[in-house]
Amino acid sequence: MTQKKPSRQERAQDRGEAIIAAALAEFTAHGFAATRVEDIARRAGVAKGTVFHHFADKEGLFEGMARAVLKPWIDHIDSVRLEPGRSVRETVGAFLRPLIREVAGPRGDVVRLFISEGLRFPRLAEFYYREILSRVLDIQRRLLAAAAERGELAQPAIAEFPQLVGAPLIVGVLWHGLFQRIDPLDLDALVTTQLDCLFVPSQRPAGSPMSRGEP
Amino acid sequence: MTQKKPSRQERAQDRGEAIIAAALAEFTAHGFAATRVEDIARRAGVAKGTVFHHFADKEGLFEGMARAVLKPWIDHIDSVRLEPGRSVRETVGAFLRPLIREVAGPRGDVVRLFISEGLRFPRLAEFYYREILSRVLDIQRRLLAAAAERGELAQPAIAEFPQLVGAPLIVGVLWHGLFQRIDPLDLDALVTTQLDCLFVPSQRPAGSPMSRGEP
Amino acid sequence: MTQKKPSRQERAQDRGEAIIAAALAEFTAHGFAATRVEDIARRAGVAKGTVFHHFADKEGLFEGMARAVLKPWIDHIDSVRLEPGRSVRETVGAFLRPLIREVAGPRGDVVRLFISEGLRFPRLAEFYYREILSRVLDIQRRLLAAAAERGELAQPAIAEFPQLVGAPLIVGVLWHGLFQRIDPLDLDALVTTQLDCLFVPSQRPAGSPMSRGEP
Amino acid sequence: MTQKKPSRQERAQDRGEAIIAAALAEFTAHGFAATRVEDIARRAGVAKGTVFHHFADKEGLFEGMARAVLKPWIDHIDSVRLEPGRSVRETVGAFLRPLIREVAGPRGDVVRLFISEGLRFPRLAEFYYREILSRVLDIQRRLLAAAAERGELAQPAIAEFPQLVGAPLIVGVLWHGLFQRIDPLDLDALVTTQLDCLFVPSQRPAGSPMSRGEP
DNA sequence: AATGAATGAGCCTTCATTCAT
DNA sequence: TATGAATGAAGGCTCATTCAT
Numbered sequence: 001m002t003q004k005k006p007s008r009q010e011r012a013q014d015r016g017e018a019i020i021a022a023a024l025a026e027f028t029a030h031g032f033a034a035t036r037v038e039d040i041a042r043r044a045g046v047a048k049g050t051v052f053h054h055f056a057d058k059e060g061l062f063e064g065m066a067r068a069v070l071k072p073w074i075d076h077i078d079s080v081r082l083e084p085g086r087s088v089r090e091t092v093g094a095f096l097r098p099l100i101r102e103v104a105g106p107r108g109d110v111v112r113l114f115i116s117e118g119l120r121f122p123r124l125a126e127f128y129y130r131e132i133l134s135r136v137l138d139i140q141r142r143l144l145a146a147a148a149e150r151g152e153l154a155q156p157a158i159a160e161f162p163q164l165v166g167a168p169l170i171v172g173v174l175w176h177g178l179f180q181r182i183d184p185l186d187l188d189a190l191v192t193t194q195l196d197c198l199f200v201p202s203q204r205p206a207g208s209p210m211s212r213g214e215p
Numbered sequence: 216m217t218q219k220k221p222s223r224q225e226r227a228q229d230r231g232e233a234i235i236a237a238a239l240a241e242f243t244a245h246g247f248a249a250t251r252v253e254d255i256a257r258r259a260g261v262a263k264g265t266v267f268h269h270f271a272d273k274e275g276l277f278e279g280m281a282r283a284v285l286k287p288w289i290d291h292i293d294s295v296r297l298e299p300g301r302s303v304r305e306t307v308g309a310f311l312r313p314l315i316r317e318v319a320g321p322r323g324d325v326v327r328l329f330i331s332e333g334l335r336f337p338r339l340a341e342f343y344y345r346e347i348l349s350r351v352l353d354i355q356r357r358l359l360a361a362a363a364e365r366g367e368l369a370q371p372a373i374a375e376f377p378q379l380v381g382a383p384l385i386v387g388v389l390w391h392g393l394f395q396r397i398d399p400l401d402l403d404a405l406v407t408t409q410l411d412c413l414f415v416p417s418q419r420p421a422g423s424p425m426s427r428g429e430p
Numbered sequence: 431m432t433q434k435k436p437s438r439q440e441r442a443q444d445r446g447e448a449i450i451a452a453a454l455a456e457f458t459a460h461g462f463a464a465t466r467v468e469d470i471a472r473r474a475g476v477a478k479g480t481v482f483h484h485f486a487d488k489e490g491l492f493e494g495m496a497r498a499v500l501k502p503w504i505d506h507i508d509s510v511r512l513e514p515g516r517s518v519r520e521t522v523g524a525f526l527r528p529l530i531r532e533v534a535g536p537r538g539d540v541v542r543l544f545i546s547e548g549l550r551f552p553r554l555a556e557f558y559y560r561e562i563l564s565r566v567l568d569i570q571r572r573l574l575a576a577a578a579e580r581g582e583l584a585q586p587a588i589a590e591f592p593q594l595v596g597a598p599l600i601v602g603v604l605w606h607g608l609f610q611r612i613d614p615l616d617l618d619a620l621v622t623t624q625l626d627c628l629f630v631p632s633q634r635p636a637g638s639p640m641s642r643g644e645p
Numbered sequence: 646m647t648q649k650k651p652s653r654q655e656r657a658q659d660r661g662e663a664i665i666a667a668a669l670a671e672f673t674a675h676g677f678a679a680t681r682v683e684d685i686a687r688r689a690g691v692a693k694g695t696v697f698h699h700f701a702d703k704e705g706l707f708e709g710m711a712r713a714v715l716k717p718w719i720d721h722i723d724s725v726r727l728e729p730g731r732s733v734r735e736t737v738g739a740f741l742r743p744l745i746r747e748v749a750g751p752r753g754d755v756v757r758l759f760i761s762e763g764l765r766f767p768r769l770a771e772f773y774y775r776e777i778l779s780r781v782l783d784i785q786r787r788l789l790a791a792a793a794e795r796g797e798l799a800q801p802a803i804a805e806f807p808q809l810v811g812a813p814l815i816v817g818v819l820w821h822g823l824f825q826r827i828d829p830l831d832l833d834a835l836v837t838t839q840l841d842c843l844f845v846p847s848q849r850p851a852g853s854p855m856s857r858g859e860p
Numbered sequence: 861a862a863t864g865a866a867t868g869a870g871c872c873t874t875c876a877t878t879c880a881t
Numbered sequence: 882t883a884t885g886a887a888t889g890a891a892g893g894c895t896c897a898t899t900c901a902t
Contacts, residue, residue, distance in 0.1 A: 681895090681896065681897085682896075682897065682898085683896075683897090693897090693898090694898090694899085694900085697897090697898070697899085702897075702898075703897065703898090
């Protein structure tokens with residue numbers, strides 16, 4: 001098996017990725033202010049100066065890291081489709097379930113990091129809204145509109161507040177970060193319960209395939 | 216009218232309060248890490264050293280401030296009662312409404328501060344849970360149990376998740392801090408919609424004796 | 431002999447002066463860019479942080495030092511008077527002589543420092559012009575006007591160029607800094623020769639005491 | 646028309662010249678300390694490492710640049726001749742006039758740079774003295790000796806101080822760099838006035854062609 | 861010879877905390 | 882108790898120089 005020797009450029013890109021990975025770990029562990037660039041460098045196995053070779057400054061590094069982390073999430077978001085024969089409830093559930101799993105694990109730290117630093121740095125909040133939230137809300141709004149049309153909504157007003165769909169996820173992520181050790185919370189059940197409140201079984205004409213997806 | 220000359224102890228207490236007020240303002244404005252003790256001292260009208268006479272260190276000052284801020288909230292929480300002739304839905308609404316108003320204003324900053332710093336300092340989170348959250352959850356749990364008994368719950372499982380009652384409030388507070396400028400959100404309507412989903416009009420037969428549930 | 435114990439404020443002022451003295455020494459020795467604040471602190475016998483307690487930053491320290499150094503010069507300048515019975519030539523000579531002596535010694539370093547940093551920092555040049563040069567030029571202009579009136583000027587145009595009076599001093603200071611080791615220059619004689627070229631013995635009515643001041 | 650492909654050596658020389666030109670621009674703009682090698686490289690259109698292939702280090706680059714810049718000046722200096730039928734005054738004037746023009750323009754920056762950095766780096770001052778100043782002074786001395794012989798000198802002592810000839814030029818260059826914006830100075834008139842003070846119309850026997858000062 | 865990524869010593873500046881008055 | 886000058890460890894960032902490609 002031939003392993004091509006990596007070119008200088010490739011090595012540079014690898015370093016950049018190593019720095020981002022290290023930054024992710026350090027920033028989530030200590031927050032922006034308390035994270036030392038030197039620790040990031042050490043963890044990435046590079047010299048301090050190398051970090052500034054790849055990113056203009058500490059803030060730029062944070063942004064670069066955020067961008068890299070958010071990338072796969074955007075892909076996930078864009079993959080949502082309301083497929084025929086599937087209730088809105090099922091579709092939303094299918095969208096949320098992987099997020100729940102991610103967010104209950106180490107990725108929860110990232111979300112909490114974005115929340116807590118976003119509160120301090122408006123630019124980050126704007127970036128987060130533009131790249132992630134606006135997309136999610138658009139999709140949820142469309143799904144809720146479809147649900148309203150099909151009579152799946154428990155309350156008509158829900159269609160105005162797509163935030164209610166994600167609310168238990170957000171609360172759950174915060175809870176995990178703040179109180180999980182003291183008073184554990186079943187994130188999955190929390191979300192499911194919320195969905196049970198928002199949606200009612202669709203009143204389709206008999207003969208249509210009833211979705212059995214969600215328990 | 217004679218103004219009693221304040222005793223040494225009284226003056227000391229006044230200073231303590233001034234420091235706490237200043238700390239509240241500065242911490243909410245900049246967060247724990249970015250707040251300088253000197254700025255707090257200046258705002259309080261005392262010397263930097265004086266701050267350290269009243270509090271062991273910066274963290275102790277933060278805790279002292281948190282304690283003082285949370286005090287009136289505890290009183291509000293302890294005042295909740297399920298009064299006869301009042302639905303659970305109404306009671307919960309009456310509890311949440313003043314919070315919504317507070318939280319949409321400058322007090323929202325404090326909540327966001329506590330969330331943001333609680334994620335970083337477990338002791339603060341524990342303190343917050345012990346003093347505030349556990350009480351709120353207890354009360355909500357009791358109310359939800361009563362609601363379940365009366366058939367006011369849209370889903371039985373809701374009784375297990377009192378967090379769902381506060382969820383829109385939390386989400387709303389974060390939204391105000393992060394995205395309100397970009398995409399305003401009606402906090403009041405958000406909460407109301409959530410309550411509409413959690414509760415259904417009680418199905419008691421007319422004239423039936425109203426439950427006395429809460430002591 | 432009772433030596434009053436210095437108050438805290440007095441000690442602080444002493445430190446400020448020590449820092450300025452140290453800054454003068456270090457800046458003249460290495461220039462602004464190559465001088466380390468830490469070295470200034472060490473030389474002044476204070477901690478590094480103390481320097482920033484007295485001055486906002488390195489540049490502010492430089493300015494403070496410049497201000498302190500220039501103070502006595504201003505006093506010297508303001509003391510110039512064209513006394514009766516004294517030729518302009520003598521008056522100018524009396525003004526320049528102490529400067530020559532200062533400038534040939536360690537004070538020359540300061541002048542060279544101001545020239546070389548002034549070229550880089552316009553604000554310093556402006557400060558220098560406002561505080562020192564404009565005063566000197568005013569006085570020289572007035573003296574040259576008097577000289578013109580008395581027929582002491584070798585050329586009428588000289589009255590337009592008070593800079594010519596100081597020119598040999600400036601050139602001499604630079605020469606001392608640049609080439610004195612290689613090719614020594616007699617600063618005193620240089621200035622005297624220039625004055626001999628600018629002024630002619632005054633054509634006062636016979637009988638008036640002719641000043642022979644300058645050799 | 647065929648463009649000969651430049652040999653490796655020629656390309657190397659071109660690069661060296663480009664680097665020197667870039668170094669001149671950057672050094673005069675920011676001074677030695679504040680100039681970044683990277684900026685020089687970028688301006689020269691080469692990589693940072695290339696600069697260090699052509700010059701040992703930053704200081705070597707400065708010296709190389711100085712050498713290149715001074716070359717044409719040396720030629721100008723060596724061209725001075727006291728031609729028959731021309732007064733010393735005229736000859737000196739003819740020598741200074743192009744310098745005045747150069748020095749009032751962008752070349753003034755170079756002179757100021759050499760002064761400013763020469764004060765900091767003795768080797769540069771020595772180099773400057775050896776290559777330029779000693780030649781100029783030799784020539785001036787010879788001219789002044791001739792002037793003395795012809796009775797053109799206003800004062801005999803002037804012959805000892807050739808520095809007085811260039812003094813107004815130096816002062817003027819500094820003035821342009823330091824105060825020209827605040828208080829403009831006519832460099833040409835300044836030099837002319839000084840020459841008027843140093844020289845008197847030659848006392849040649851009648852019939853000899855009288856020089857009429859400046860053409 | 862040219863490149864430019866990587867290095868790491870160095871420096872300015874901040875700020876919580878101490879302590880003599 | 883109050884003061885605020887002093888401290889000094891810590892950390893972000895710069896940039897001349899090196900060296901593998």
